Amino acid sequence: MTHMLLSPTPAEVNEFADAYMRGMRSKDNVLVVVGCCCVEYVGRARSMLGWGGRVVIVKSDGSVLVHQKVGGAPVNWQPPDTLVRYRTEAGNGISLFVIYSYRLKPPEKMYVRFKTVDMVSAHRLRDDRTLRIMGAESDIVDRIMGDPGVIEEGLRITDREKQTRSGAIDLFGVDRDHIPVIIEIKRSQPTPSAVLQLKAYVLDHQHRHTGAVRVRGILCAPSMPVMIRTLLTENKLEWRVFKCEFEQVDDAQSTLEEFT
Amino acid sequence: MTHMLLSPTPAEVNEFADAYMRGMRSKDNVLVVVGCCCVEYVGRARSMLGWGGRVVIVKSDGSVLVHQKVGGAPVNWQPPDTLVRYRTEAGNGISLFVIYSYRLKPPEKMYVRFKTVDMVSAHRLRDDRTLRIMGAESDIVDRIMGDPGVIEEGLRITDREKQTRSGAIDLFGVDRDHIPVIIEIKRSQPTPSAVLQLKAYVLDHQHRHTGAVRVRGILCAPSMPVMIRTLLTENKLEWRVFKCEFEQVDDAQSTLEEFT
């Protein structure tokens, strides 16, 4: 099901939006509005965006997305569970079409005001599929659980998501010499805060065992910038560079061929 | 400028997409495709999404966004600076329209394959405005710089973004008793890592001044969960609950009235 209008008047867009986006039967529907609009947002912050051509998507779960011609992220938006209403508004002698959206927690509202609409369309989307994804941090943890040798010969994992005073340790185990090992996994390039986190786990563990025991801390990530290595060394921590091969993208050679 | 096709064939969509999205003159253009597609992504992770109705936006900066009927975030996407190509593909005796996108750093590719297209449209978006936003962390820092009394009577700020070994301190100053104060600002609810960060700054400062000086560390945020307070106390750090009033959203009463 697809319905659309080209260059509608504000009143026409308003009627169209209400017709396809209100009521229970509209729960699979999505509205797309393209035109010249300005956006006002007040909530956790406050923002203004002057007049310009944008693509706006409204979903029946209450999501609203305002996209400019550049950028991967919406310039303004509302998350799901937002209430959305459509209106016309008189401004300076001209009529405007307005998408007004509002939610309570946190209190946030957004006005998208159109002075012209190039196109509005409504679509019934039939879709029961969910994304299946591989290569998340939990997959890497799985991999290491199944074969701790990829980190170190003789390593034995005893706990996953082990709770400490300062948060949860990704992996906890003992090395070949029975020394406790705390492992922090990062699926992408680690930041200094990852080092602080690991350090906190190690200190916490030492504290609980009244200092006597030696504890090792290992940061495990696909890359390890020099600054991170320095910080780790300063804090008597270790690292392993570990990329999980869930099946890599084709190498540039073959991909560029394919791309022509 | 708006052009569109309803229920086009794969070949027609392909030609349409190439006509409006290739070449220099298309730099203000955006393509919207609505139809039944599946998505395959390989790169930093790997994912599959089965057949279903979606809205796909392609921008001329290379951004590609795949939206399902629910959710504020795209289910699949490519960021700007991705190369995008359009194709038709023969699969199982039927013809498919394919949006293929690829980038080198990091190596990532995505295929969006349509078996039916309900609508395709191309839009020239004229827009030179950028978002103006208030209420960012830097605004809160401004506010406190201008009136340190909101944190504490007698506080004097001497540095902003003061560099230390472990990163930049948001605000640095001295209290009424000339004791140095390190202030970490969070515009939203703080996480344990904010405490670790503050702790690191304090330790670093003490280290540089060979232990003798007492240094205070204050975490400043709009809310302060119990666990965070506990962590702060354990680490001999302080906190201030501080909401910056850049002009709050209307209270629920008046807004709900307005909403009817």
Added chain:
DNA sequence: GCCTAGGTCCCGTGG
């Protein structure tokens, strides 16, 4: 419901 942590985070800024 709050809180915590991950993300194909994205994105700007500063070195």
Added chain:
DNA sequence: CCACGGGGCCTAGGC
């Protein structure tokens, strides 16, 4: 160019 940290982050999972 990479590195770092903020974000109206969003979103899923735990309790």
